[in-house]
Amino acid sequence: MGITQRARGVLRRRDPEATLPPGARNVVHGPALPDESTLHLVLDLGLRIGEVQMASGAGASDVTATIIGVVNAYGLPHCEVDVIYTSITVSCYRGTDLPPITSLRVVRNRSIDYTRLADVEALLRRITAGEVTASDAYRELDRITTAPHPFPRWVATLAWAGMAASLAVLLGGGTDWKLPLIAAAATALVDRIGRLLNRRALPFFFQQIVGGAIATSVALGCYSLGWLQNADLAVAASIIVLLSGMTVVGSMQDAVTGYNVTAAGRTAELGLMSAGLIAGVVLALYVGVRIGGDAVSGLDAQAIGRAGVLAPGLHLPVQMLAGASTSACFALASYAPPRPLLAAGIGGGVAAAVHALLTTVADVHTVLAGAVATTVVGFVGGIIARRLRIPALVIAVSGVAPLLPGLATYRGLYELSVLGSPSGVATLMLAVATGLALGAGVVLGEYLAQPVRTSLGRLERRISGPRMSGPLRPTRRRLD
Known part of the structure; x- marks a missing residue:
């Protein structure tokens, strides 16, 4: 009888609820949940x-x-x-x-x-x-x-065309009035053809090949006919438009915040889409040289200047306006409402102005200048986005668009495919470094903006790292 009582005592002591204080008994069974x-x-x-x-x-x-x-x-x-x-x-x-x-x-x-x-x-x-x-x-x-898109698709096509025209001016084509028009026409053609291919479920890799080939072919054709003095800037503007929709900012944010699987997936997609674009541009260059001969191979790649750097001959107000127009057109092509559209334009203008000041006045390298410029955009955008109750992601992605390394990408491809120079590899690596610096700068700027906000919530403290979308302060509950 004594053994039985001692055994029951052991069982009571091993009972999980018997060892818990009265207020913690519900934790064993689980929290109170709705039906x-x-x-x-x-x-x-x-x-x-x-x-x-x-x-x-x-x-x-x-x-x-x-x-x-x-x-x-x-x-x-x-x-x-x-x-x-x-x-x-x-x-x-x-x-x-x-x-x-x-x-x-x-x-x-x-x-x-x-x-x-x-x-x-x-x-x-x-x-x-x-x-x-x-x-x-x-x-x-x-x-x-x-709900359908807020405006027709042709408005987005015009916005992409306006973005290409703004980029042509930003890259140094302000003295040739034909360059923005041809860049806009080529980009509009690429967008409409891409729209048709997308309806037929063609993979985006092949759509990038077609887009890069069409943009390069139009620019080379206009150059061989004497309509363009510099085909490089027209191709570069179209390349930036095709690069602008990629997840550079999202990839860097995922990598910084520790979501390595998602960062690897975004990076793989970014690399694949870039490879498709490169294949299309190289194909068009190769065919253009074989068909056009000296008229196309006579392009002077060295005359482009520093790869990816805003043209120093333009005045700062023109650069700011061109950068603001580039970002605003990108936001419009992405169906942004009026208030985020205005904020995106301001972000692009700030990015272009800071980049121009650093590269032309302070003689800073283009990679560092791009990182600093996008850091400023991420910092300012992270503050005003919450004030204006708009997604910070719109300002971040749109603000990067004017500084994407389209000119460096085209120059490297031209050096490899036409000139046969191994220096093209180094130029392409410069383009990759510039893209990474732009994404990292935006994420760093958003992170630096967190302590400045006066309404830092509990959720933002729990989820460490920069925030570009979503709520900050979950409060009350309501189910019915």
């Missing part, structure tokens, strides 16, 4: 919001913080979020007595629409402030994601 149907609704709501952000180029840390903010606002405090480049997974812990509920969503389409992103940001602010129920938020999100 299962509401739980599935909240998880799907967070996943769909994260999908919109991923499709718009937001970093994995932004998507993670956003989903955590949404599920916390609706009473799911113990959720784990796993974000990779092609999928988002959310798992809700329900205690030791019940299995967790896990939801997965695959990110298939990456069509940038900054109006949709801005609307989702506004919805997020209402969710984290407890102003909208889960069911109403789901219906509102469904309306946002199924």
